Amino acid sequence: MVRSGWMFRQLITPVADSLPASFLIATIPIATVLVFLGIMRRPAWQASAAGLVVALLLATTIWELPLGIALNSIAAGATFAAWPVMWIVVNALFLYNITVASGHFAAFRNWMIAHLPDDRRVVLVVVGFSFGCLLEGIAGFGAPIAITSALLIMLGFGALEAVTFTLIFNTAPVAFGALGSPVITLSAVTQLSDVALGAMIGRQLPFIAFILPFYVMIAYCGVRGLKAVWPVLAVSGGSFALMQFISSNMLGYALTDVLSSLTSLALTLAFVKIWRPAPDPEFILTYRQKTTENSGEASRSPWQGWVPWSILSVVVILWVHFEVNLFGQVQLSWPGLHDQVFITTYDRPYAAVWTFQPLATGTAIMAATSLFMLLCRLSPRQICVALLSTVVQVRFSFLTTVLIVGLAYLMNYSGITYTLGIGVASVGLFFPLISPFLGWLAVFLSGSDTSGNALFGNLQVVAARKLDLDPVLMAATNASGGVMGKMISPQNISTGTSTTELRGQEGNVLSKTFWHSVFLTFLLGLIVVVQQFLTPWIIPH
DSSP states (O other): OOEETTEEEOOSOTTTTOHHHHHHHHTHHHHHHHIIIIISOOOHHHHHHHHHHHHHHHHHHTSOOOHHHHHHHHHHHHHHIIIIIIHHHHHHHHHHHHHHHHTHHHHHHHHHHHHSOSOHHHHIIIIIIIIHHHHHHHTOTTHHHHHHHHHHHHTTOOHHHHHHHHHHHTTTTGGGHHHHHHHHHHHHHHTOOHHHHHHHHTTTHHHHHHHHHHHHHHHHHHHHHHHHHHHHHHHHHHHHHHHHHHIIIIIOGGGHHHHHHHHHHHHHHHHHHHOOOOOOGGGOOTHHHHHHHTGGGOOSOGGGGGHHHHHHHHHHHHHHHTTGGGTTOEEEEOTTTTTOEEETTTTEEOOOEEEEOTTSHHHHHHHHHHHHHHHHTOOHHHHHHHHHHHHHHHHHHHHHHHHHHHHHHHHHHHTHHHHHHHHHHTTGGGHHHHHHHHHHHHHHHHSOHHHHHHHHHHHHHHHHHHTTOOHHHHHHHHHHHHHHHGGGOHHHHHHHTTTSTTTTOHHHHHHHHHHHHHHHHHHHHHHHHHHHHTOGGGOOO
């Protein structure tokens, strides 16, 4: 065992002192998860458990991580997964179930039917993209997928297409989610200006945001279907992209997602009032007839469907703006793990500090839900039924998240992830093209762009300076690339399917999203190549 004083020193090339050989072995835990999910079609929690077992064997043998540190890293990851990640998800799904119990979700669907064209293509963009991005900016961690998928299914979409397309749409807002947390973390680990990083991300992702509605529409209905609705796609994607650029570069990155999604939602809804596609029987909302036949299904006025989401938006924005989440915050150094590992790549000890916020964003969502319940006067029985439904929906998602984040932490502290990172960073001048895949890999494992930036943000800067590339551009690319990994993250997929009939069939979803994820990440790599070598003046400092 190789040690530095009392700390375990990570091994980067433990296999025959060869980076290529070590890199190949380091991919085995990830390959295990993908094989179990995408090929064997096992539930996400089983795939995550299999990957964790394989990683534990490799970490304690080939990478020589002491078993005690290995188990502590898994426990630290599982704890972070439970709080704050799943605390947000549980409360978001509880709010969803409360809206169902109160009739507000059915009212929301009826509002969509009454005010949108009778065309599934337009509904997919409004609900899956504009509304879904708003939820991502407020909550995240898969909850927006669960809620928007449920709404699309109620509007006549198949479960698999609803989950798949909302996962792809979900890439647009992730880098600025949770009111800018990924950017704040990226700045902290790289010592680069958060303003410059936010601005640079805002000069990359708008290109992706603009094309996403077009891209998804081609995947959904082909070029012929796209031609009939392209104006609304241009308004939806274009308004989101423009506001994403303006907010991140001129107004401040913290509210970028909220402002972008609200702008997209408002302008798209206004646009379809004055422009509607020609009627096409192939894309009629099949649920419209059912709603007419069962008009007593929801006794509430359609406009009331907006009430819970309006309350949620206002409460969470005010909660974070006034830093309510910081009250009572406690930072705990994890025993047996904090500063027990030396990161060879960064030449510094690996901290293990769990920040416990009793008033975290999940608590803000709980407060919004409580306020909503008071307003709609639900009975104790309705509340209990909604709570029970939430527990049933979230049980496997909770297990998946605990396992996959535990796996991510184990790979981080053992050095396996850094072997992967150094391997990717060794491609020389091809690095700008490959750089987004570092963020992609980190978010695939952790399900969080914030965690992905904490892991590989500084590695991007180290590689950039070594290769005489721009560090701001490469660091920002880590965040931008990470958003493409959200659509294949087991944690995100598992939570996203929790309100649908696809629970336990996450492998089917992964098989639908995987190559979209790879293609969009590669497309981002091309954008980075252009920005680095052809338009370096676009990079802020």
